[in-house]
Amino acid sequence: MKLHTYLLIVSLLIFTSCNGGLEPNNTHSPIGKTYLTGIITYKGGKANWKFAQDSVVAIRVVAFKHYPDSSGILKDILTGNAFFTPTSLAFNVDSSLYSIEIPELPVEIVYIGVAQQYGADLTKQQRVIGVYSITGDNTKPSSIIIERDKLNRADIIVDFENLPPQPF
Amino acid sequence: MKLLYYVSFSLILTLFSVQLAEAKGGCVKGQVQDSLRELPLAGATIRIESTARGANVTKTGEFFISAIPEGNYNLIASMIGYYSTKLSITIKDNDTLTFIISLRPQEIRAATIVVSASKHSQSIQDVPISISVIDAQQLQERNITKIDDALRYIPGVNISRDQVSIRGSSGFALGLGSRVALLLDGFPMLSGDNGDMKFDALPFINVERVEVIKGAGSALYGTGALGGVVSIFTKEPTEKLDVRFRAFGGLFTQPKYDAWKVFNSPPEQYGFDAGILKKIDDFSITVSVGTKYDKSYREFDDSKRWNFYSKLGYSFSTKTILTGFINTAGEDHANWVYWNSLDSATRPPTGTNLNERINSQKLATALELKHFFNEEVFLILRSGIFSTDFHNEGLETGVQAINSAATVFNNEAQLSAKLNRDLFLTSGLNATFNSVESPIYGSPKQRIFSAYTQAEYSGLRHFIVTVGGRFDAEKTDSAERNIQFNPKAGVSYNSPLGIQFRASMGRGFRAPMVGERFAALRFQGITVVPNLRLLPEESWSFEGGMSHEFDWNDSPSSIDISYFQNELFQLVEPIFQINSSAANIKFENITRARIQGAEITFQSFISKIIGLETSLTLMNPRIYQLDIPLAFRSPVLWYTKLYLPLGNGFEVQADYRFIARVEQIDPQITELNSKLNIIPDAEARVANHVVDARLIYNLKDTFNAPITLTLNGKNILDYYYVEILGNLAPIRNISLQVEARW
Structure with missing residues (x-):
C-alpha cells in the first residue's frame, strides 16, 4: 500500500469522525448567543466600599436601549428597554466580572450602569454607582453597538466618592 | 616498507x-x-x-x-x-x-530496560505486567516537553487536567485522591493533603525516561498505587557538559463561536526552561530553571508558573554514591472552577470575584545513598520531604479562606540481592509521616509504616516467576487504624519463537486522603462534610498478555495484546445530600466496581516511509451491584501517532486521540443541577477527537547547529470537548518552540 493511501485513510478517519464537538446551546450555526461583557473596577479597591451610601443589598449591571427616565428600572425591563444581570454581583471586592445576554441584534445600547440596590424594594431603592464611559467622565455615558461576531465589551469604573448623575 | x-x-x-x-x-x-x-x-x-x-x-x-x-x-x-x-x-x-x-537505518533492538516494575533494572521482556516506557530518544524525537504530553498518548492512560487514570482507575474526583502513584527518581510526589499530582512541580527538561505501570502496584509502592504507577527518571550527568535551553511562544486561536470569544486578540502563552548537567570527577551537578505564562483561552483563568531544580551527586567510591535533589515550584493562577454555562463556556459564573487567586508553592527535597556491597547486592537509603502549600487571595469579606499546607516525610530502605544464579530478592522498609495544617482540614497527622519483599525466580527454562507482598499499617489521628497486606504474583514466558507471554495478579489499596476525611468547607454553594469513618479503597488486578517484535515488510514492528480485569472495592466517592436550597457533600465508601478490558498496541515503519504507533483500549467499567456504567469513564481509548521524516532535517508528526463519550456522569450531579443549578450544563459532553501536529526542523544536519525549531499545533481541528464537568478543554493553540542542546 502506498504512502498516500495510508494518509488518505487516516485523514478520512480523522476528518469524518469529528464534527466540531460541543457548541453553544440552541445554536447549530457558527453564531451563538451574544453577550455584553465587562469588568467593573471599584476605585480605591475593597476599602472604598465604606463610602457606599446606605446598605448594599445587591449589585447589578443594567444596559438600556433608550436613556432611562424617572419611571424606574422595572418599567424599562418590562418594556424590553433594558437588559440586566439577573443575580447580584459580588460586593466588597476590588473588581467584578459581568456578562449579559443580548437577544436582539444588532442593537445600540446607549446607557450601561452599575446599580446598587440599597433596600428591599427592587423597583425603587436603586442607585446608579457607575456608568460606562469611554471618556472616563461619568457624566457623559457612552453608547455601544452590540453585534454578532464581535467582542462586545464595556468596562466600568465605580467611584463611590464621585457618583454619576442619577437618571431615575 | x-x-x-x-x-x-x-x-x-x-x-x-x-x-x-x-x-x-x-x-x-x-x-x-x-x-x-x-x-x-x-x-x-x-x-x-x-x-x-x-x-x-x-x-x-x-x-x-x-x-x-x-x-x-x-x-x-x-x-x-x-x-x-x-x-x-x-x-x-x-x-x-x-x-x-x-x-534506511535498522533500529537496533536493544531490550528496553525498566526499573519501576521491581525496583531494580530489568529487561521489559522479563516483566510480567503491562508497562509502557517513553525513553530519552522518544522524548526528544517526539518533541515532548510536558509530562501530560508524555502521558496523554500512552495506551490505556487518560489525562484530565492533572489527574491520571490508568485503564479507568479514576473518574471525576474533585481533585482529590489520585489512584495512581507518582514518583520522581523513586521519590513519592503525591501531595499530603489532597493526594493529587502536581505536574507543574516536575522538572521536565531534565526528564530522561517515563515508565507507566498498569494495574495495582501497591505490593511495592503502597498506598496510592491502586490503578498503577507513573515513575519519572531524570537524566544522570556525564563528563560531557550538557546544556539545554527551550523557549516557546504561542497563541490560542479565537473560538469559532461568537458567544465564546472573550478577548479582542488571541490570548498568548510563553515560557522557557534551561538546564545544565555536568559530572566533574566524583561530583555531578544538575541545575534547571523554568517559567511559563498562560493567559488561557478562558477569561479569568490565567496562570504564571516557575520552577527550580537541582541535583547533586558524589561518588565516595565506585560502590557508594550519594545523591540529593531539591525541586521547588510556584504557581499563581486565577480561581477558575467551572464555566458560566455552555453558552458562555469561556467565562466564569456571573458575579465571580475577579480578585480571587490561588497561590501555591511546592518543595521536594531528598537524599539517596546507594551502596553496592558487591556486584550482586546493593542497598538504597532514601529520605526526603514533599511540602505543598496553597492559599487563596483577594477574597470577598466573609468568604471562607481555602488554604492548606502539607508536608510528607518519606523514608525508605531497600535491599536488593541476587541470592544465587536464579533468585533475585528485593526487600524494603518504609515510614511515611504526613502533617497537614489547614483551616478546612484541621491539623491531622498521618503515619504509615510498611515492609515489602519480592522474589524473582528464573530457574525454569524461559520462565521468570515473581512473587511478593507488602504490609502497610496506616493511622490518621482519630480515624481507625488500617492494616493492609497487598500480595502480587506474576509469570513471564519468553518463548523460543520470540513471543513473550505474561500473566499477573496483584492487590492495591489507597488510604483515604486527609482532604477526603477531614474537609469541612463551603465551596461554590456546596458544604463539604468530614467523614472520619472512611475505609481504604482496595483493588485486585488480573492481567494476561503477549508481545512480539518482528519485521514487517522489512520494517521493525511490534505488537502487544493484553486482557485485564480490575475489581475495585470501597471506592471513595462524593455523595451529595440535596435539599431545596443547599447541598452537602460527604465522601463515603460506596462503589464496588469491575473494569474488564482489552488493549492492543502496534508499532511499525510503514512502507519504510511513515512511522506509526497505534493503541486501542476497550473497557467495560461497571458498578457491580447495580450493573450500570461506572461514572466518568470512557469505554474506548484510541491513540494514534504518525511521524514522517521529510529529509533535510524536516519531520512532520501528527497525533490523534479518540476518547469515547463518557456514558454516565454521576446522577446526583444532574439532580443537584436541576435543583440548585450549581454547574450549568454539567451534562454537556461529547466524544473527544483531538489532533495535535507539529513540524520539526532540526538544524543539526543542515547548519551543524544543535538547534531544533518546532511549529506546534495543539487541537488543530479546533474540536470542542470537555475533560471534566463544566470545563471546555483547551481549544486550538499554535506555538513556535526553539530548543538548543549542546
Whole structure:
C-alpha cells in the first residue's frame, strides 16, 4: 500500500469522525448567543466600599436601549428597554466580572450602569454607582453597538466618592 | 616498507582503473546516503547482482562502477546497520547512469530496560505486567516537553487536567485522591493533603525516561498505587557538559463561536526552561530553571508558573554514591472552577470575584545513598520531604479562606540481592509521616509504616516467576487504624519463537486522603462534610498478555495484546445530600466496581516511509451491584501517532486521540443541577477527537547547529470537548518552540 493511501485513510478517519464537538446551546450555526461583557473596577479597591451610601443589598449591571427616565428600572425591563444581570454581583471586592445576554441584534445600547440596590424594594431603592464611559467622565455615558461576531465589551469604573448623575 | 606497499598498491589500482575505463560498456555512478539524515554513507557497498562487479562508497558518499556489459541487472546497495536496497537497471554501451540511493537505518533492538516494575533494572521482556516506557530518544524525537504530553498518548492512560487514570482507575474526583502513584527518581510526589499530582512541580527538561505501570502496584509502592504507577527518571550527568535551553511562544486561536470569544486578540502563552548537567570527577551537578505564562483561552483563568531544580551527586567510591535533589515550584493562577454555562463556556459564573487567586508553592527535597556491597547486592537509603502549600487571595469579606499546607516525610530502605544464579530478592522498609495544617482540614497527622519483599525466580527454562507482598499499617489521628497486606504474583514466558507471554495478579489499596476525611468547607454553594469513618479503597488486578517484535515488510514492528480485569472495592466517592436550597457533600465508601478490558498496541515503519504507533483500549467499567456504567469513564481509548521524516532535517508528526463519550456522569450531579443549578450544563459532553501536529526542523544536519525549531499545533481541528464537568478543554493553540542542546 502506498504512502498516500495510508494518509488518505487516516485523514478520512480523522476528518469524518469529528464534527466540531460541543457548541453553544440552541445554536447549530457558527453564531451563538451574544453577550455584553465587562469588568467593573471599584476605585480605591475593597476599602472604598465604606463610602457606599446606605446598605448594599445587591449589585447589578443594567444596559438600556433608550436613556432611562424617572419611571424606574422595572418599567424599562418590562418594556424590553433594558437588559440586566439577573443575580447580584459580588460586593466588597476590588473588581467584578459581568456578562449579559443580548437577544436582539444588532442593537445600540446607549446607557450601561452599575446599580446598587440599597433596600428591599427592587423597583425603587436603586442607585446608579457607575456608568460606562469611554471618556472616563461619568457624566457623559457612552453608547455601544452590540453585534454578532464581535467582542462586545464595556468596562466600568465605580467611584463611590464621585457618583454619576442619577437618571431615575 | 609501508610506503613501498602503499605505492605499489596505488599503482596497481591506477593501472586497473585505466584498464576498466578503456573497456567497452556502460557506467553507474552516484551517491549513497542515510535516508533519515541524508548524510553520506562512507563504507557502504554497491554491487551488481550475479556479477563480480562492485564498488565501495567513498567518504563523500560517492561510487562509480564502469565497464558494465550491456544488459539488465540488479544493483544492490548495502551496509551494516542499514536495510539493503535493490534497484533494477538497464545498461547500454557508453551510457552512464546516475543514482542517489538512500538506505534506511535498522533500529537496533536493544531490550528496553525498566526499573519501576521491581525496583531494580530489568529487561521489559522479563516483566510480567503491562508497562509502557517513553525513553530519552522518544522524548526528544517526539518533541515532548510536558509530562501530560508524555502521558496523554500512552495506551490505556487518560489525562484530565492533572489527574491520571490508568485503564479507568479514576473518574471525576474533585481533585482529590489520585489512584495512581507518582514518583520522581523513586521519590513519592503525591501531595499530603489532597493526594493529587502536581505536574507543574516536575522538572521536565531534565526528564530522561517515563515508565507507566498498569494495574495495582501497591505490593511495592503502597498506598496510592491502586490503578498503577507513573515513575519519572531524570537524566544522570556525564563528563560531557550538557546544556539545554527551550523557549516557546504561542497563541490560542479565537473560538469559532461568537458567544465564546472573550478577548479582542488571541490570548498568548510563553515560557522557557534551561538546564545544565555536568559530572566533574566524583561530583555531578544538575541545575534547571523554568517559567511559563498562560493567559488561557478562558477569561479569568490565567496562570504564571516557575520552577527550580537541582541535583547533586558524589561518588565516595565506585560502590557508594550519594545523591540529593531539591525541586521547588510556584504557581499563581486565577480561581477558575467551572464555566458560566455552555453558552458562555469561556467565562466564569456571573458575579465571580475577579480578585480571587490561588497561590501555591511546592518543595521536594531528598537524599539517596546507594551502596553496592558487591556486584550482586546493593542497598538504597532514601529520605526526603514533599511540602505543598496553597492559599487563596483577594477574597470577598466573609468568604471562607481555602488554604492548606502539607508536608510528607518519606523514608525508605531497600535491599536488593541476587541470592544465587536464579533468585533475585528485593526487600524494603518504609515510614511515611504526613502533617497537614489547614483551616478546612484541621491539623491531622498521618503515619504509615510498611515492609515489602519480592522474589524473582528464573530457574525454569524461559520462565521468570515473581512473587511478593507488602504490609502497610496506616493511622490518621482519630480515624481507625488500617492494616493492609497487598500480595502480587506474576509469570513471564519468553518463548523460543520470540513471543513473550505474561500473566499477573496483584492487590492495591489507597488510604483515604486527609482532604477526603477531614474537609469541612463551603465551596461554590456546596458544604463539604468530614467523614472520619472512611475505609481504604482496595483493588485486585488480573492481567494476561503477549508481545512480539518482528519485521514487517522489512520494517521493525511490534505488537502487544493484553486482557485485564480490575475489581475495585470501597471506592471513595462524593455523595451529595440535596435539599431545596443547599447541598452537602460527604465522601463515603460506596462503589464496588469491575473494569474488564482489552488493549492492543502496534508499532511499525510503514512502507519504510511513515512511522506509526497505534493503541486501542476497550473497557467495560461497571458498578457491580447495580450493573450500570461506572461514572466518568470512557469505554474506548484510541491513540494514534504518525511521524514522517521529510529529509533535510524536516519531520512532520501528527497525533490523534479518540476518547469515547463518557456514558454516565454521576446522577446526583444532574439532580443537584436541576435543583440548585450549581454547574450549568454539567451534562454537556461529547466524544473527544483531538489532533495535535507539529513540524520539526532540526538544524543539526543542515547548519551543524544543535538547534531544533518546532511549529506546534495543539487541537488543530479546533474540536470542542470537555475533560471534566463544566470545563471546555483547551481549544486550538499554535506555538513556535526553539530548543538548543549542546
